[in-house]
Amino acid sequence: MDLFPLWNSLRISLIATVITFFLGIFLAYYVVRLPGLLKGILDTLFTIPMVLPPTVAGFVILKLISPKSRLGELVRKYFDSTLTMKWYAAILAVVVVTFPLMYRTARSSFEAFDPDIIASGKTLCLSNTYIFWRILLPNCKAGIIAGLVLAFARGLGEYGATSMVAGYIPHKTATISTTVAYFWQTNQDEQAVKWVLINLAISCVIMLIVNVFEKRVSYGKEG
Amino acid sequence: MSIFCDIKKRLGDFTLQISFDTKEETVALMGASGCGKSMTLRCIAGIQKPDAGKIIINGVTVFDSENKINLPPQKRRVGYMFQDYALFPNMTVEKNIGAVLGKERLDELPGLLETYCLTGLEKLYPRQLSGGQKQRCALARMIAMSPEIILLDEPFAALDSFLRWQMEQEVAAAIKKAGKSVLFVSHDRDEVFRVSDRVIVMHQGKSEEITEKHQLYKHPKTYVDALLTGCKNICPATLTGDLLEAKEFGISFPYRQGELRGTGNLEVLDKREEKTAIHYIGIRSKSILPAFLVAEDTKAFRASYTIEQTIENVFTYVLMVRLPEALQPLRWEMSKDIYQTLADHEAVLAIPYESIYELVE
Numbered sequence: 001m002d003l004f005p006l007w008n009s010l011r012i013s014l015i016a017t018v019i020t021f022f023l024g025i026f027l028a029y030y031v032v033r034l035p036g037l038l039k040g041i042l043d044t045l046f047t048i049p050m051v052l053p054p055t056v057a058g059f060v061i062l063k064l065i066s067p068k069s070r071l072g073e074l075v076r077k078y079f080d081s082t083l084t085m086k087w088y089a090a091i092l093a094v095v096v097v098t099f100p101l102m103y104r105t106a107r108s109s110f111e112a113f114d115p116d117i118i119a120s121g122k123t124l125c126l127s128n129t130y131i132f133w134r135i136l137l138p139n140c141k142a143g144i145i146a147g148l149v150l151a152f153a154r155g156l157g158e159y160g161a162t163s164m165v166a167g168y169i170p171h172k173t174a175t176i177s178t179t180v181a182y183f184w185q186t187n188q189d190e191q192a193v194k195w196v197l198i199n200l201a202i203s204c205v206i207m208l209i210v211n212v213f214e215k216r217v218s219y220g221k222e223g
Numbered sequence: 224m225s226i227f228c229d230i231k232k233r234l235g236d237f238t239l240q241i242s243f244d245t246k247e248e249t250v251a252l253m254g255a256s257g258c259g260k261s262m263t264l265r266c267i268a269g270i271q272k273p274d275a276g277k278i279i280i281n282g283v284t285v286f287d288s289e290n291k292i293n294l295p296p297q298k299r300r301v302g303y304m305f306q307d308y309a310l311f312p313n314m315t316v317e318k319n320i321g322a323v324l325g326k327e328r329l330d331e332l333p334g335l336l337e338t339y340c341l342t343g344l345e346k347l348y349p350r351q352l353s354g355g356q357k358q359r360c361a362l363a364r365m366i367a368m369s370p371e372i373i374l375l376d377e378p379f380a381a382l383d384s385f386l387r388w389q390m391e392q393e394v395a396a397a398i399k400k401a402g403k404s405v406l407f408v409s410h411d412r413d414e415v416f417r418v419s420d421r422v423i424v425m426h427q428g429k430s431e432e433i434t435e436k437h438q439l440y441k442h443p444k445t446y447v448d449a450l451l452t453g454c455k456n457i458c459p460a461t462l463t464g465d466l467l468e469a470k471e472f473g474i475s476f477p478y479r480q481g482e483l484r485g486t487g488n489l490e491v492l493d494k495r496e497e498k499t500a501i502h503y504i505g506i507r508s509k510s511i512l513p514a515f516l517v518a519e520d521t522k523a524f525r526a527s528y529t530i531e532q533t534i535e536n537v538f539t540y541v542l543m544v545r546l547p548e549a550l551q552p553l554r555w556e557m558s559k560d561i562y563q564t565l566a567d568h569e570a571v572l573a574i575p576y577e578s579i580y581e582l583v584e
Contacts, residue, residue: 114309116305116307116309117309117310117311117312119265119268119270119296119303119305119309120303120305120309121311122269122270122295122296122297123268123269123270123296123297123299123301123302123303123368124322124323124364124365124368125296125297125300125323125368126297126322126323127297130322134322135311135313135314138313139311139312139313141313219312219313219314219348219349219350
């Protein structure tokens, strides 16, 4: 059995999760401290991909990077290549779709964190960088990890936007979800079932990890 | 060691407008909750930005709206103790203090732990500590930063009364040893009296003049002073000719300048040529005496009373008594011994003129 779709899904999702993680926590950190109106506008903008059908996200991405777009033209001119229909095109699709999950969970964790603790760090002459990495993030660990796992899981299952920007090319862009769709469309149910089972197994492992982390995040809690 | 603060900040429906200048000493900001005390401390520490004004700490201008100076908290070196201590929940006691010391000064950690009785608690997280331990940890962490001045925001409010007394003494001693000037926020009159040297009374965002504490408690000048220093009977008073009337309590007597407390106010008011010089009178619940205990020649207001309610305290009785034609009762507190003898005498009370406060708005 060819395991390329598994490997491809994992690498796309992992790379996208790393990007989403940093993008999500930094933007959440800045948005939380913005004044009312600007905060509302950016918040809406960053959350929209969550409520849009992934095909709409895919369409917008294609408008930006397809060979017909300005960026696509430049790439074709200088590298004689395209950005779409490549496995890494799917990374962009997955980042766009998973970003709101990371952003929103990080934002609500940051908002729930006692602002006096941040303020006390400042009056104690600790740098803002130290406060962010060593105080804010560790104390928001529960929310951040939940967001991270959700983003990764959602990325693994991404279909709509991925199939539009990366398509289904065996051994090149095939992911688990596009493979399941392909086998079903071509009446190879037996093959499809295998991938369905693999998908189920991965989901179970992810949920287990979430549960384990949820129990371990309180500092100094006994028992 | 000094703090100069003259700031304005809009806060919802009132404007915080505070101005004071302190030297090396412990100063209390006293006021009811929501009067802007904490906000004042936050502005000094740089956590909040005033709309206008100037803040100078030990000669360094940390905020000046005219010259666009607004130093970040990190450059102000202001030790701020938060009401709930704001320890870092993800760090143990030693890491909380160590974070402030940094690698270079980590050798000072054992000394600090010992000074603040934290030895043996190094590896515990804040949520495993008691209130007093948290406070000592916050104190050690603050001193580790070597602050220029110290701000305490209702430092004992979260402790139960027994521990409160103990921590008050500990904190006061620690601060005296560190030799820093302290600005301390509280609504508790007893605590303010025990801990501070001078008091700034705040009311609805405005600050009154800084006053020496004995002066404030013995001679409250304003309605708010009297209320915050624990005066229980305060009511509006009018002066018609030489008749002073406090109708709500059913009190009236011929007024002679200098007989009541707080003559200073009258002089000020006379300059403004106002006819009704007194706005309120205040009577402490313990200043009221049964008439049979007051000598005949003592200048006092005397009246018969009826008891409306009797409340027993641990060591005293509190009576709610009404004078003839009064709209509301007076609160009268006395020792249990005296209470026992009341029934043997005529129901007449006496309030010596010298213990009645003249108060302005």
